[in-house]
Amino acid sequence: MNIKKGDKVIILAGKDQGKTGKVLQIFTDRNRVSVEGLNLSIKHMRPRRQGEKGQRIEFPAAMNISNVMLVCPKCSKPTRIGHQTNEGSKGKKKFRVCKKCDQVVD
Ligand SMILES: [Zn+2]
Numbered sequence: 001m002n003i004k005k006g007d008k009v010i011i012l013a014g015k016d017q018g019k020t021g022k023v024l025q026i027f028t029d030r031n032r033v034s035v036e037g038l039n040l041s042i043k044h045m046r047p048r049r050q051g052e053k054g055q056r057i058e059f060p061a062a063m064n065i066s067n068v069m070l071v072c073p074k075c076s077k078p079t080r081i082g083h084q085t086n087e088g089s090k091g092k093k094k095f096r097v098c099k100k101c102d103q104v105v106d
Contacts, residue, residue, distance in 0.1 A: 003023060007022070009023055024060060033062060072100060081105065
């Protein structure tokens with residue numbers, strides 16, 4: 001998984017294609033992500049008590065991780081991610097690296 005919570009991503013497919021947003025949640029087991037304000041679905045809530053109105057709640061539906069691409073925070077381009085391992089004082093640390101500008105993303 002190359003994408004983390006809080007990353008800025010661009011949507012590659014679907015009705016919000018080309019839009020960018022922040023990753024809210026990652027469902028690793030299902031290979032899906034949800035992105036703030038994008039791929040919205042509407043959930044209808046029935047009134048729980050008498051006299052209450054039913055509600056429509058918009059929420060970002062999870063989409064397949066292959067439909068999003070990371071937007072590099074350094075060069076602001078949609079990019080693929082490479083990995084780099086550095087030997088530090090606390091052992092090996094893995095970094096994500098932008099394939100466009102070669103900058104460390106993490
Ligand atoms: Zn970059």
